[in-house]
Amino acid sequence: MRLVLVPTPIGNLEDITLRALRVLKEAEVVACEDTRRTGVLLEHYGIPTPTLRLDQHTVGRARELLAPYRYVAYATDAGTPGISDPGAELVRQALEWGWRVEALPGPTALIPALVASGLPTHRFTFEGFLPKRGKERRERLWALAREGRTAVLYESPHRLRKTLEDLLAVYGPKHPVAVARELSKVHEEIFRGSLEEALEHFQEPRGEFVLVLGPKKAEPLEAEALLEKFRAQGLSG
Ligand code: SAM
Numbered sequence: 001m002r003l004v005l006v007p008t009p010i011g012n013l014e015d016i017t018l019r020a021l022r023v024l025k026e027a028e029v030v031a032c033e034d035t036r037r038t039g040v041l042l043e044h045y046g047i048p049t050p051t052l053r054l055d056q057h058t059v060g061r062a063r064e065l066l067a068p069y070r071y072v073a074y075a076t077d078a079g080t081p082g083i084s085d086p087g088a089e090l091v092r093q094a095l096e097w098g099w100r101v102e103a104l105p106g107p108t109a110l111i112p113a114l115v116a117s118g119l120p121t122h123r124f125t126f127e128g129f130l131p132k133r134g135k136e137r138r139e140r141l142w143a144l145a146r147e148g149r150t151a152v153l154y155e156s157p158h159r160l161r162k163t164l165e166d167l168l169a170v171y172g173p174k175h176p177v178a179v180a181r182e183l184s185k186v187h188e189e190i191f192r193g194s195l196e197e198a199l200e201h202f203q204e205p206r207g208e209f210v211l212v213l214g215p216k217k218a219e220p221l222e223a224e225a226l227l228e229k230f231r232a233q234g235l236s237g
Helices: 018-026 035-044 059-066 087-096 110-116 134-145 157-171 195-201 223-233
Strands: 002-005 029-032 051-053 071-075 100-103 124-129 150-155 176-181 189-194 209-213
Touching: 002 087, 018 071, 029 035, 029 059, 035 051, 059 087, 087 100, 110 150, 110 176, 110 209, 134 157, 150 157, 157 176, 157 195, 157 209, 176 195, 189 195
Parallel strands: 002 071, 002 100, 029 051, 029 071, 124 150
Antiparallel strands: 150 209, 176 189, 176 209
16 A cells, blocks of 8 residues: 655645646545645646545544545645644554555745745744744744754734734844745745834735744843733733
């Protein structure tokens, strides 16, 4: 039994490898988050392989859903399966069932954002989506404040401003950030500046976003001092 993770374009349909197209053609089924979205890609490349929905709601039944197949390609809505999507859970299960798991190299949003940011790339940490609120969010922000590496985060448009505000409280208004919006799409934009400038710039955020924060060089703030800062600035919690 074989599961192949197939990275798919994050915007521009040309961003797919020849090997990815071959695997999508050869597999018995293409399991994917959204059959309509992946269907558009398959149709664009004339690939007749049937699709099967396997998203965050159905990944718990993956074994049953994939039982009829010996060769499954897995694609998520965009980018590399396993990065902030149900791919990681599918891999965990497939390894448990004794399947062979392969991952093709290919598109993902975090790498283009990082390398175009102009911030140090030799050491970085990937945070994905911050927890939405509460203790977990505060703890992750504290951890980031102590981070000596460039940090990459994903964020949705309706939470972008809140996250920029919280980061500003932790890192300070002058801290360098790059905000990559709509990578590889018509309205691609890479904003580079300070956190306060980013807040000024993105008044009504639209599209998909990756945030890249420069490393925090200042001495690590103590938890208590941070707590005070959070309280003073009314951070969510
Ligand atoms: N697996 C994907 C990857 O490899 O990047 C990430 C999936 S995650 C559910 C979706 C998030 O990725 C979005 O909310 C956004 O933060 C980021 N993203 C995806 N496509 C993007 C794009 N074209 N431009 C900027 N960010 C993007």
